[in-house]
Amino acid sequence: MRRGGRASAALLTVLLLSVVAGCSGGGGTPAPDPSATAVWQPRPGLAWQWQLDGKVDPSADVPVYDIDGFENDAADVARLHRAGRKVICYVNVGAWEDYRPDRDAFPRAVLGKPNGWHGERWLDIREVSVLRPIMERRFDMCREKGFDAVEPDLVEGYGNETGFPLTARDQLVYNRMIARIARARGLAVGLKNDLPQIPQLVGDFDFAVNEQCAEYGECARLTPFIEAGKAVFHVEYDVPARGFCPESRRLGLSSMLKRPELGVWRDPC
Template identity: 35%
Template sequence: MKSAKPNVAAVFGSLTKQVLTGVCALGFAATVSSSPVSASPLDVGDRWDWQLSGPVDLDRDVEMLALNPDLVTRDQLQVLRSQGIMAACNVSIGTVTDTSADKAAFPVAVVGKNRDGHSGEQYLDIRRLDVLVPLMTKRFLACKAKGFTAVEPDNMDVYEKDSGFALSAKDAIQYATTLAHVAHGLGLRIAQKNAPELTGALLPHFDFAITDRCYQDGWCEQIAAYPRADKPAFNAEYTDADIDFGKACAEGARLNINMIQKDPDLAAPVVTCQAEI
């Protein structure tokens, strides 16, 4: 059963005041607001690549690169920016790892079960906006300080997982839209990451979409709401999946979703719908 969408005005009336008061108390008053950033430099149909495992290869003829921030330098990001390539910083908003530099800042009460198949990575209680939004703001600020101009908020679909918390779609919408306003207040663009069933609620607040396996799992139509709204949608299929990537490309062309094919580790090699590079 789908949860009803929250009243966005109510969410950003009482909730945002509470959350951003806490953020400002941490010294971010000058940088956090609910003001939108300027028009996106991305267009529907733009090309992309996604690299979360090293070594990275930044010699890509694309308009957007989603990257693990630990694998790139400020200088590299500056070069990308000078080339007109938007770099999106991969940030987990739904988990914390044992190796996270900020792990000690997460109270035990908000840390739940291990993420499926990932020992050393735990789900977070996304209902605790008072705790998590200031911590995620710090993560977003670190991305901006390094030179990223967008964020890819990973593990947005924590509410669907066996997290150890009684999370709902309403919780996820409230958390994600709050973080979208924080990102925009920092001058960063932000992607919806998967969670296709939340697209109707999230689309007005997010600048583009990054997804994986939408063709394999049969939900590309849902994320196609982004290009219909003149916002880009990017999808990756995986080389270990039993799919016909040519058919995935045809589906992407029909729906204006940019398709690529990657290995499951999201290393540098990529197959586009035109060629392998």
Template identity: 40%
Template sequence: MQSQGLPPAPPPVAYLDVDGFDTAASYVALAKSRGTRTICYLDVGSAESNRPDYASLSAISGLLGNSYPGFAGERYIDIRRYPEFIQIMDDRLRMCRDKGFDYVEFDVMDAFEDGAATTGFNLTEQDMIAYVTALSARARGYGLKPVQKNASGSSAALVPLFDAILFEGCVLGDFCADSAPYVTAGKPAFNAEYPEEWPAGTFDRARTCSVSASATVSTIITVVDLDRPAPDRCVP
């Protein structure tokens, strides 16, 4: 699996996870011609100012909340109001379909875990489930397989809606085992581990790969900014 940050040619990996807006259909087609399954990254829980549909989201009064920590140009979305903006997300899903992707990743679907003081909204797990239920149904209607992003504690409830799960930092956070509902169902489980988030000098590659293998999670070892190809991965 390769996360965002495109090399000149698709790498020889089983799964390629790349930005839906920034990746050309020709790149997706080349990856698929080499036997790679492609994942379309979409942010569904916050609005990013660099996206072409940001103005449409920000035009809905009161829809956008606080800035996402560390990203001044990104603001949380009040997902409780998803019927008001679902068409915008539907357009994104069709973009993924039209570019030929196999899967679609729903990022920032775990905003309810951040709390109202951070997001600006009193979001609940049930709000998230209602929202991603609608998104997953639309994705499947376009022939896309939806991917759960984080929200690890909700895995058992969400596994019927998704075809794979993707964690960030599950070794550091000790929650790789939350992939069990997916593993049991025979669905892929992925993880991106960021050494820079570990306390200085404590990153342990051997432990990372051992924990990943025990949980049957495929892990890449990469950087938070995702501005270059992942430098390492745990090979099963």
């Protein structure tokens, strides 16, 4: 479970209104980035496996795998490709992790409060000149290992207690930068959670990854991705499959029940 805490509904409403009012062009879809290259476009309804706990187990018979970019190597990705799978590279872009090999690349000034996960601290995403080259190197790693896409995690720090006065505008700038970095490398990129900013960001991202929208009654907010012909990869942890699968099928989500450690086990819709 990677939400990193939830802002209150009132706060999210205020933040969304401020974004709509404050963004240039009324918060509409930005013009295409001319530096981007053609990327994989996952369509709604694709089944998937999400395994972030250790080396990938390729036993799930599904067309899409989302796995940890650091813990899996090019041979793991190639094995999945030989089986006809597309492979998404999980990378944390919103928090520092003390167990990653590039942990010393982050200046202490950009490290904020702990985010509730052992060894992790929020990042000051306003420091784009500091964070951009680090994230570029991480996405280079994904490309060099042969991944088809990236799942950038923790891209909604503005709604959490990070230790920094982050705004919705700061998050939009950072998230769009992350999307451009991915697409410039030929990698599709997914928007992780950050439901209030979907109307502003659906044009920048190629798919969505969501946790627990059914538990919190939020799944309908993901429809802009489905209407744009883009997959929504969705998991629940505490709601039984029978409690969310009917709505997931109606909305066109790619849904499954997972345990929070995100191991091999899955119960798909």
